[in-house]
Amino acid sequence: MEAEAEPPHTEDVSSAQAVLLGALAPGVNGPTWNALRFAFLMLALSLAAMLGLAFSSTDPSLIFHVTFLVLIAATLFLLLTSFLAETGLVSVEHQMQEMGLGPKNEGDKSKKSN
Numbered sequence: 279m280e281a282e283a284e285p286p287h288t289e290d291v292s293s294a295q296a297v298l299l300g301a302l303a304p305g306v307n308g309p310t311w312n313a314l315r316f317a318f319l320m321l322a323l324s325l326a327a328m329l330g331l332a333f334s335s336t337d338p339s340l341i342f343h344v345t346f347l348v349l350i351a352a353t354l355f356l357l358l359t360s361f362l363a364e365t366g367l368v369s370v371e372h373q374m375q376e377m378g379l380g381p382k383n384e385g386d387k388s389k390k391s392n
Contacts, residue, residue, distance in 0.1 A: 296370045303377050305368030318355050325351060 291299070293309045300310030325348050332344040 291370050291374075299370060299373050299377070299379075303368075303373035305365075305373060305376075306362060307368055307370045307373055309370070311362065311367060314358070318351070321351055 293313075296307055296309035297313045300307045325344065329341075329344045329348060332340045
């Protein structure tokens with residue numbers, strides 16, 4: 279009897295390594311998208327504080343500028359979300375294989391020998 283092929287061993291990759299890998303490899307992985315959402319949340323909190331301060335100063339140009347920054351950030355977040363909805367997320371293992379850091383598949387060996 280032939281032994282069944284075992285699935286390739288996947289390395290445990292820390293979230294920080296996955297985010298750094300996501301910044302360098304093609305595609306967006308889950309931990310990188312979570313880090314981006316956290317960064318946008320912090321940006322929204324800081325812009326909300328700035329908008330509150332702008333309204334308390336009663337300077338119309340300051341209110342206009344901070345409101346414009348809020349619109350830019352909201353538009354960027356919506357565009358990123360819609361782009362990822364169209365393309366989807368990539369697994370960390372796939373990104374590691376793309377960069378040559380992960381284990382090679384048997385299919386890859388047969389393609390290179392031809």
